[in-house]
Amino acid sequence: EADIYQTPRYLVIGTGKKITLECSQTMGHDKMYWYQQDPGMELHLIHYSYGVNSTEKGDLSSESTVSRIRTEHFPLTLESARPSHTSQYLCASSSGSSYNEQFFGPGTRLTVL
Amino acid sequence: GENVEQHPSTLSVQEGDSAVIKCTYSDSASNYFPWYKQELGKGPQLIIDIRSNVGEKKDQRIAVTLNKTAKHFSLHITETQPEDSAVYFCAALLPGKLIFGQGTTLQVKP
Numbered sequence: 001e002a003d004i005y006q007t008p009r010y011l012v013i014g015t016g017k018k019i020t021l022e023c024s025q026t027m028g029h030d031k032m033y034w035y036q037q038d039p040g041m042e043l044h045l046i047h048y049s050y051g052v053n054s055t056e057k058g059d060l061s062s063e064s065t066v067s068r069i070r071t072e073h074f075p076l077t078l079e080s081a082r083p084s085h086t087s088q089y090l091c092a093s094s095s096g097s098s099y100n101e102q103f104f105g106p107g108t109r110l111t112v113l
Numbered sequence: 114g115e116n117v118e119q120h121p122s123t124l125s126v127q128e129g130d131s132a133v134i135k136c137t138y139s140d141s142a143s144n145y146f147p148w149y150k151q152e153l154g155k156g157p158q159l160i161i162d163i164r165s166n167v168g169e170k171k172d173q174r175i176a177v178t179l180n181k182t183a184k185h186f187s188l189h190i191t192e193t194q195p196e197d198s199a200v201y202f203c204a205a206l207l208p209g210k211l212i213f214g215q216g217t218t219l220q221v222k223p
Contacts, residue, residue, distance in 0.1 A: 004156075033210075041151075041200055041215070041216035041218070042213070042215045042216060043157075043202065043213040043216075045210060045211075048209070048210060050209070058210075090156050090157070092156070101147065101159055101162065102147075102159075102211060103159075104149075104156030104157045104158065105156050106154070106155055106156050107154075107155070107156050
């Protein structure tokens with residue numbers, strides 16, 4: 001069982017609210033990732049980080065932002081949530097080895113009304 | 114651009130039969146190909162992977178084959194069981210990130 005945690009697991013909020021999705025891992029992994037998983041199941045990389053103070057945008061454009069102040073913590077923030085942000089958000093982490101096995105958290109199911 | 118194509122999108126088999134899921138990738142620089150299983154309400158979990166220096170790898174009822182020339186790789190599950198029902202994702206590693214396939218929903222009927 002991977003030691004990567006996401007909170008909350010489910011979140012229902014109104015349009016315009018600011019939200020932060022939490023992700024923490026206790027494996028000491030340098031690399032962390034956020035994916036958005038749409039109803040058709042496909043995983044889209046929206047943010048990643050190679051270490052503290054490193055953040056990059058992924059392949060799918062997202063209005064969310066991330067920060068990496070501590071190795072174990074990689075929160076994702078939406079300043080003003082909209083219904084189009086309704087989705088499943090998955091956090092993952094991996095070690096610095098070249099073969100990039102990623103460990104996934106359980107996900108946060110976000111619904112914006 | 115970089116992409117991974119996965120087929121079929123849904124697969125239904127009878128318990129005890131075999132299941133095969135196929136993926137193709139576009140970037141010849143890819144050298145690591147993991148397969149993930151995602152059960153309802155959970156994040157994906159790695160079930161098997163293969164590196165570009167081998168053509169086949171097996172772990173009990175699960176096997177993966179890789180054809181680097183053709184740029185395709187496949188997941189084979191033998192003697193399927195109802196607990197194999199899940200969504201399966203293939204992926205290919207590019208520098209710094211994994212590119213995932215679209216996913217296959219496998220249903221194993223008792």
